[in-house]
Each structure stands twice: as C-alpha cells, then as structure tokens.
Amino acid sequence: AQKVTQAQTEISVVEKEDVTLDCVYETRDTTYYLFWYKQPPSGELVFLIRRNSFDEQNEISGRYSWNFQKSTSSFNFTITASQVVDSAVYFCALSEMVGGKLTFGKGITLSVRP
Amino acid sequence: EAEVAQSPRYKITEKSQAVAFWCDPISGHATLYWYRQILGQGPELLVQFQDESVVDDSQLPKDRFSAERLKGVDSTLKIQPAELGDSAMYLCASSLTVQNSYEQYFGPGTRLTVT
Numbered sequence: 001a002q003k004v005t006q007a008q009t010e011i012s013v014v015e016k017e018d019v020t021l022d023c024v025y026e027t028r029d030t031t032y033y034l035f036w037y038k039q040p041p042s043g044e045l046v047f048l049i050r051r052n053s054f055d056e057q058n059e060i061s062g063r064y065s066w067n068f069q070k071s072t073s074s075f076n077f078t079i080t081a082s083q084v085v086d087s088a089v090y091f092c093a094l095s096e097m098v099g100g101k102l103t104f105g106k107g108i109t110l111s112v113r114p
Numbered sequence: 115e116a117e118v119a120q121s122p123r124y125k126i127t128e129k130s131q132a133v134a135f136w137c138d139p140i141s142g143h144a145t146l147y148w149y150r151q152i153l154g155q156g157p158e159l160l161v162q163f164q165d166e167s168v169v170d171d172s173q174l175p176k177d178r179f180s181a182e183r184l185k186g187v188d189s190t191l192k193i194q195p196a197e198l199g200d201s202a203m204y205l206c207a208s209s210l211t212v213q214n215s216y217e218q219y220f221g222p223g224t225r226l227t228v229t
Contacts, residue, residue, distance in 0.1 A: 004156075035217065043203060045157070045220035091156050099145050099211030101170060102218060104156025 002027045004094050006105035013082055014113050020078045021108050023092030029053075034068065034075045035093040035102065045091070051075065082112045116140040118221035120206050126227045132194035135224045139187070139208030145169075146183055147218060148191050151203040160204075163189060164211075196228045 003026040013019045025034065036048040049061065051068050058067050063083075067076045079086055089109050093102040119138040127133045139146050144165050149157035160179065162170040165186040174181065178197070183189040193200055203225050207218040 033216070037220075042222070043225070044222045045205065045207075047217045047219060050217050093156070095216075098216045099164075099209055101147070101159040101162060102149075102157070104158070106154070106156055 002029075002032075002094050002096055002103045004092050004103055004105035006092055006108050008108045009106070010109045010111070012111045012113065015084060016081050018078060018080050019082050019110065019112075020076055021090050021092075021110070023075045023077065023105060025073050025075060025092070025094045027094060027096055029096045031096075033095045033098070035095070036066070036075075036077045037091045037093060037104075038088045039091065039107070040088040049077070079110075082110075084112050084114055086110060087112045118206055118208050118219055120204075120221035120224055122224055123222060124225050124227075126229065127196050129198055129228050130195040132192065133196050133226065134190055134192045135204050135206075135226075137189045137191070137206030137221060139189075139206070140210075140219055143208035143210050143219075144186070145209040145211040145218075146189050147207040147209070148181055148189070149205040149207065149220075151205055151223070153202070157203075157205055160191070193226075196226075198228050201226055201228045 005024045032053045034051045038046045063080045065078045089107040091104045091107045093104045146163045148160045151157040161174045161181045163183045181191045203223045205223045207220045209218045
C-alpha cells in the first residue's frame with residue numbers, strides 16, 4: 001500500500017528565509033509519481049510540481065526547487081526567499097499510476113512572518 | 115484559465131437529511147475525482163470516474179454515499195442520510211490523464227457541516 005509521511009507539522013520562518021518541506025513516501029511499485037500541492041486559507045488545492053520516479057533529475061522552477069532521492073524515498077520541496085503569500089498548508093502526494101488516485105500526507109502548515 | 119467549478123461552497127445540514135454536491139471539471143478532462151478532507155488531514159479519494167464509468171469507489175461508503183457522472187462531464191455526489199462524521203471539505207478534481215499531463219486540478223471545494 002502506498003503511504004506518504006510529512007513529519008513536520010508546522011514551520012514558521014521570517015520573510016526571505018529559505019524553507020525546506022520534507023516528504024517521505026512508501027510504495028511497492030517501481031514506477032510512481034510524486035506531487036506537491038499548496039492549500040491556502042481559501043481551501044483550494046493548488047498544483048505546484050510533479051516528478052516521475054524514472055526521472056531523478058532535480059530542478060528549479062522560480063523560487064521552488066525539489067530534491068528527489070529514490071534511495072531514501074524522499075521528495076523534499078524548498079522555497080527560496082519565502083514571502084508572506086507562501087503561507088499555506090503544503091501537501092506531498094503519491095500516485096502509483098498515471099491518473100491514479102493521489103495519496104496525500106497530513107500536510108505541513110507554513111507560516112511566513114513579515 | 116480553466117477551472118474546476120463546485121457548488122455550493124458551503125452547506126449546513128441536519129443529520130439524517132440528504133445533501134448533494136455538484137462538480138464541473140475542466141473542459142476536456144476525462145478523469146474526475148471526488149475527495150474528502152477532514153480538518154487537519156490530507157484529502158482521501160472517495161470515487162474516481164473515467165468518462166462516465168466508475169474506476170475506483172473502494173473508499174466510498176456506499177450505504178449512504180452515491181456518485182454519478184451520467185454524460186461524462188459534470189458530476190454529483192450525494193449523501194443520504196448525512197451523519198455528524200460527514201462534516202468535512204469535499205473536493206472535486208479533474209485530470210487530462212495523458213502521459214505528459216496527468217496532474218489533478220482541484221476545485222474550491224464544498225465545506226459541509228452536519229449539525
């Protein structure tokens with residue numbers, strides 16, 4: 001069975017600090033798909049990034065970057081130069097097939113103080 | 115920018131009453147999902163449709179919940195009768211589900227309170 005663990009529950013940083021959100025996953029499949037979503041106070045889940053298990057290249061997209069380590073089953077997400085608008089709950093999610101259900105972690109509440 | 119539409123945004127109902135939620139996915143998205151999110155938790159899948167067919171409803175409490183997507187476009191999720199434990203956010207998502215575009219896009223959700 002697939003499982004996602006987000007051990008951090010709440011993180012508070014001051015604006016312009018970098019912050020890394022941790023995610024550890026479990027799956028028996030050799031091909032799987034990982035995602036990060038953001039849920040601001042308005043409640044809507046916003047897609048941020050996805051990564052395929054067969055592509056371990058780490059990338060940067062604007063202020064976002066991610067570190068996918070298959071050896072440790074981790075998919076960590078970093079926000080560089082955080083802003084107050086980044087304050088939200090961040091969810092890591094796993095799917096074992098294209099278009100399959102997402103299994104979410106419990107989320108990390110990020111507070112960015114001015 | 116295309117969005118997933120949901121209504122109502124908020125619903126308060128008494129236990130044992132019936133309640134229904136509506137979702138209109140992004141145009142052209144064949145896959146539609148209903149998730150339930152309890153406060154402080156991540157969303158959990160209730161039911162998944164591919165066009166008008168149910169793909170996965172293993173976590174749907176079928177004694178009280180039903181879902182349909184008759185024409186393969188919009189969808190309705192119903193609860194009858196509602197119980198106190200059904201209080202949650204109900205999220206609809208849709209996906210194009212092709213090899214290079216399979217992320218799920220979520221609607222604003224319906225926050226249900228059962229009293």
